[in-house]
Amino acid sequence: MLSVVITAGIVIALLVPALTFFEQVPLLEFLTGTRWTPRFADASYGVLPLITATAWTALVALAVAVPCGLGSAIYLAEYAPERLRRILKPVLELLAGVPTVVFGYFALLWFTPFLQDLGLEVGPFSLLSAGMVMGVMIIPTIASVSEDAMSAVPNALRQGSAALGANRMQTSLRVVFPAAFSGVVAAVVLGISRAVGETMIVTIAGGQMVQMVSNPLQQGATMTTFIANAALGDSRVGSLEYNTLFVVGLLLFLLTLIVNLIAIELVRRFRQEY
Amino acid sequence: MSLYTPAASGADARRAVLSTSGRSKEQTPQSVLFIVLLWLSLLIGFVTLAVLLVDTFADGLTRLDGRLFTGYPSSRAEEAGARPAILGSLWVVGTTAVLAVPLGVAAAVHLEEFADRKRWWNRLVEINISNLSAVPAIIYGMLALGALALIGVQQKNIVIGGAIALAMLILPVIIISTREAVRAVPRELRDGSLAIGATPLQTTWRITLPAALPGIATGTILGLSRALGEAAPLLLLGGLVFLRFDPNGMLSQFTTMPIQIFSWTAQPQAEFHTLAAGASMLLMALVLLMNGAAIYIRNRYQKRW
Numbered sequence: 001m002l003s004v005v006i007t008a009g010i011v012i013a014l015l016v017p018a019l020t021f022f023e024q025v026p027l028l029e030f031l032t033g034t035r036w037t038p039r040f041a042d043a044s045y046g047v048l049p050l051i052t053a054t055a056w057t058a059l060v061a062l063a064v065a066v067p068c069g070l071g072s073a074i075y076l077a078e079y080a081p082e083r084l085r086r087i088l089k090p091v092l093e094l095l096a097g098v099p100t101v102v103f104g105y106f107a108l109l110w111f112t113p114f115l116q117d118l119g120l121e122v123g124p125f126s127l128l129s130a131g132m133v134m135g136v137m138i139i140p141t142i143a144s145v146s147e148d149a150m151s152a153v154p155n156a157l158r159q160g161s162a163a164l165g166a167n168r169m170q171t172s173l174r175v176v177f178p179a180a181f182s183g184v185v186a187a188v189v190l191g192i193s194r195a196v197g198e199t200m201i202v203t204i205a206g207g208q209m210v211q212m213v214s215n216p217l218q219q220g221a222t223m224t225t226f227i228a229n230a231a232l233g234d235s236r237v238g239s240l241e242y243n244t245l246f247v248v249g250l251l252l253f254l255l256t257l258i259v260n261l262i263a264i265e266l267v268r269r270f271r272q273e274y
Numbered sequence: 275m276s277l278y279t280p281a282a283s284g285a286d287a288r289r290a291v292l293s294t295s296g297r298s299k300e301q302t303p304q305s306v307l308f309i310v311l312l313w314l315s316l317l318i319g320f321v322t323l324a325v326l327l328v329d330t331f332a333d334g335l336t337r338l339d340g341r342l343f344t345g346y347p348s349s350r351a352e353e354a355g356a357r358p359a360i361l362g363s364l365w366v367v368g369t370t371a372v373l374a375v376p377l378g379v380a381a382a383v384h385l386e387e388f389a390d391r392k393r394w395w396n397r398l399v400e401i402n403i404s405n406l407s408a409v410p411a412i413i414y415g416m417l418a419l420g421a422l423a424l425i426g427v428q429q430k431n432i433v434i435g436g437a438i439a440l441a442m443l444i445l446p447v448i449i450i451s452t453r454e455a456v457r458a459v460p461r462e463l464r465d466g467s468l469a470i471g472a473t474p475l476q477t478t479w480r481i482t483l484p485a486a487l488p489g490i491a492t493g494t495i496l497g498l499s500r501a502l503g504e505a506a507p508l509l510l511l512g513g514l515v516f517l518r519f520d521p522n523g524m525l526s527q528f529t530t531m532p533i534q535i536f537s538w539t540a541q542p543q544a545e546f547h548t549l550a551a552g553a554s555m556l557l558m559a560l561v562l563l564m565n566g567a568a569i570y571i572r573n574r575y576q577k578r579w
Contacts, residue, residue: 017420064318071315079312088316090569095323097496097565099503101532102554105539106326109333109547139319169305190408197410199506200532204539224412224506231415231510249416253409260408264401 017246024240030247036210036226050248052213053220057131057202058195060216064135065191069142070184076143077150078172089147096140104204107133112205125207125219134201138194142187149183150176182270189263193256199224223252330558334551342552347534354546356553359534362433362521363502366530369437370444370501375494377441378448379483385449386456387478407446414443415507422511431512434524439507444497451496455489456482488575492568499564503557505532531557 022030025045035044072092076085112129115122122128153176161171177184207219208229221229230245345355389396418439422430459482467477483490508530521528531553538550 012420068315068318071312072319075309075312075316079309090573092319093569094562094565095319097499097503097561098323098326099505099532099554099557099561101503101505101535101539102326102330102558105535105547105550105554106329108539110325110329133322136319136322143319165299167299167302167305169308173308193408193410197412199410199412199509200536204536224410227412227416228506228509231419231512246416246420249413253413256408256410257405260405264404 015250017243018250021240021243021247045244047223047248047251049210049212050221050223050226053127053202053206053211053225054196054222056213056216056220057127057134057206057222058192060128060131061135061138061195061198062188062191064132065138065142065195066188068135069139069187069191070146072139072143073147073150073184073187074172074177076147078168078176089144092140092143096144098137100137100198100200101204103133103137104201107201107205120217122217123207123219125205125209126217127202127206127213127220127222128216130202130204130206131216133205134195134198137198137201138191141194142191145187145190146180146184149180149187152183153179182267185266185270186263189259189266192259196259197224197252197256199228203228223248227252327558330551330554333548334553334555337548337552338555339552342549342556354538354549356531356534356549356556358520359529359531359553360556362528363530363532365433365521365526366436366440366508366528367498367502369433369524370440371494371498373437374441374444374448374497378445378494378497379452379490381445382449382452383456383478383483386453387474387482403446403449407450410506411443411504412506412510414439415510417442418507419510431515431527432525433521433528435511436508436528436530437524439511440501440504443504443507444501447497447500448490448493451493452486452490455486455493458489459485488571492572495564495568495571499561499568502564503532503561505530505536508533509536 030045030047035046036049037044076088076092080088107129108124111133112122112124112126115126115129120128157175157179158171161175166174202222203225206222206225208221208225209219210221210226211218213220227245227248230241341353341355343355343360344357345353346357347359348354385396385399389399418435419430421438422435463481463485464477467481468474472480515527515529535550535553535557538546538553541547
């Protein structure tokens with residue numbers, strides 16, 4: 001019962017302020033506007049700058065996390081000797097617990113200077129640095145979930161593949177990977193929702209300037225950065241500014257919900273029972 | 275799995291199967307490149323995380339001292355400490371545990387043992403729980419903020435508010451792991467208990483739950499360690515405050531360690547960054563210790579029925 005109450009609670013708690021917001025700002029302007037300046041006298045409420053920043057960080061994070069996570073999973077499930085696997089898997093799970101604020105500290109004070117040393121044109125804040133560190137943060141999640149899926153593929157399939165003369169790479173890529181596909185999809189989607197909803201890393205290292213982001217070397221404020229910063233300032237309950245907080249929150253919630261529902265459908269469609 | 279599977283399990287069995295197919299085939303250029311790529315992908319993750327640990331350790335070591343535990347936040351870095359934040363974290367996570375653990379375990383036991391799975395609302399609940407676990411943490415902060423505003427509480431930065439947000443955040447974790455643990459208890463144990471005259475409630479309380487305890491403990495500890503490291507929802511509740519007193523109750527103002535680290539990282543002076551690193555080490559030690567304990571309990575007490 002409780003989870004339904006919580007979900008209903010989330011929807012109501014976000015909807016009420018959001019509806020009052022849309023009485024004052026038309027929906028179309030909100031979704032297609034390219035200026036986000038709720039604090040200016042000449043206030044403008046176009047959410048696109050926040051969305052572009054969120055999309056870029058999530059893309060960078062996934063570009064790091066998906067290949068590394070799946071590579072680690074294939075290695076752990078198909079190649080690693082049992083003893084090494086028994087050490088590596090718990091270590092991976094342990095590292096999944098590093099608090100995000102520590103990743104933020106690391107991104108700002110070690111990784112960004114490191115990127116600058118490499119000769120990249122990044123400022124003290126950049127979505128590239130925040131996204132890459134976020135990607136590393138997500139690797140254990142993707143690796144752990146998809147490794148479980150690959151380990152669950154029955155050995156008979158591997159034996160059949162070997163009997164047909166395939167080597168281990170061919171078996172991993174053409175037999176085990178497709179058979180575990182629904183689990184892999186679930187892992188990647190979990191990664192996406194974590195990347196979109198992650199707050200501390202982007203707030204610390206991604207910068208606070210709201211702007212349309214066209215390449216990840218820029219800084220920019222994501223939806224979560226905006227929510228965190230707006231919450232730090234003292235905005236009166238019921239004011240338009242307080243309501244914008246909830247509108248952006250609602251958008252974030254709907255985005256992750258849609259991604260999730262698509263995932264559930266994909267998992268259902270590709271599930272194979274053994 | 276079938277009769278043809280060798281007795282050895284896991285990767286060893288896989289290797290045994292595949293090694294019979296000959297060495298030369300495993301050493302084509304592509305498959306050598308493939309395994310190098312796999313190694314690389316594993317290395318990137320581990321090396322970055324190792325650098326993170328070493329870097330934080332090197333930065334923070336000088337300030338991981340007594341002042342960190344006894345000092346109050348200060349504008350002068352050499353005097354500042356995290357005492358209110360440490361106590362605040364303990365208060366908030368403790369309250370979270372009191373709220374979330376009984377609720378989560380009860381919900382899971384209900385779903386697993388008593389709920390009729392054919393009813394549409396029970397199916398709705400199940401889909402819901404898996405969805406809730408993917409909701410961004412910051413949303414739970416907004417929910418708690420909205421709830422407090424709705425019942426007209428003016429002071430949003432109170433321990434119980436933070437605990438409510440974190441409890442909602444970790445409930446799905448506790449529910450899912452408890453359900454798995456309860457499901458793993460074999461039918462025969464319950465049937466045996468019922469056969470000697472116990473009621474279903476007695477069976478659940480005295481047979482199923484004790485048998486599922488390691489699994490429940492693992493899920494609970496993982497959930498609480500997540501609550502301990504989480505900053506975003508509390509930031510929304512105004513957790514970033516300058517406190518010069520110890521939190522002393524459910525209605526007390528609070529700040530927590532992750533938020534203290536965030537605020538020190540955001541300062542321009544390098545001395546505060548050192549402080550942030552010191553506090554990060556303390557926080558990570560706590561979180562990793564809890565996770566380690568959870569993984570140990572799981573591997574040690576995992577019963578094969």
